[in-house]
Amino acid sequence: MRLNNPNQNHLLAALLDAEFDRISPHLEPQMMRLGDVLYESGGQLNYVYFPTSAIVSLHYVLENGSSSEIAGVGNEGILGISLFMGGNTTPSRAVVQTSGHGYRLKSQILMDEFNRAGPVMRLLLRYTQALLTQMSQTAVCNRHHTVEQQLCRWLLLTLDRLDGSELTMTQELIANMLGVRREGVTVAAGNLQKYGYISCRRGHISVLDRAGLESTTCECYDVVKKEFARLMSDVRQRQG
Missing domain, CATH: 1.10.10.10 (Winged helix-like DNA-binding domain superfamily/Winged helix DNA-binding domain)
Structure with a gap:
């Protein structure tokens, strides 16, 4: 499979044909280089990003400039969940941890699909629950392990x-x-x-x-892995 194939991203691959056909003409290939900042904390979410071979780290930045990772997003997910969770800005910084490829999509196009209140909305909310599990487990792990x-x-x-x-x-x-x-x-x-x-x-x-x-x-890795598997187990992956 080519490095810049949208189906390398599990969420894009899980879209039904009709949904993918509406979105795919608007997907813009992106080269994501180590250290590239996709969002700054408090920044406007003009685009959402779907990594394919890149990995992006979400950081919470303190007032003194120090930061730590609260979650990582790779080919299993999307960057920009704050958009469809009710906000136009994000509280975290998104910085490329591992260089690679991905796609970006204008935020309004994603919101148009989300507001159909159909399979896209259910898929994104399910992914968000898994991401929140990762964030919660990271906080526990950093404190206790x-x-x-x-x-x-x-x-x-x-x-x-x-x-x-x-x-x-x-x-x-x-x-x-x-x-x-x-x-x-x-x-x-x-x-x-x-x-x-x-x-x-x-x-x-x-x-x-x-x-x-x-x-x-520690057990934190297994908790996160099992939650992603549980939530996404019945999601059909489109081949292509």
């Missing part, structure tokens, strides 16, 4: 959105995602490398033993 467990959770959720096992990511960026000190991530990554679960080199992390990561992470 070790940096090593948080790192495993983050690596596994990222792997689920990628085709391979290679991540282009520095430990400093991971620390910013988790909202912890870089030294904590360095120690945690060193432990995982010592166990033989990952291999780290400058700017890259290779996962060598996924089962090892799954045995080390």
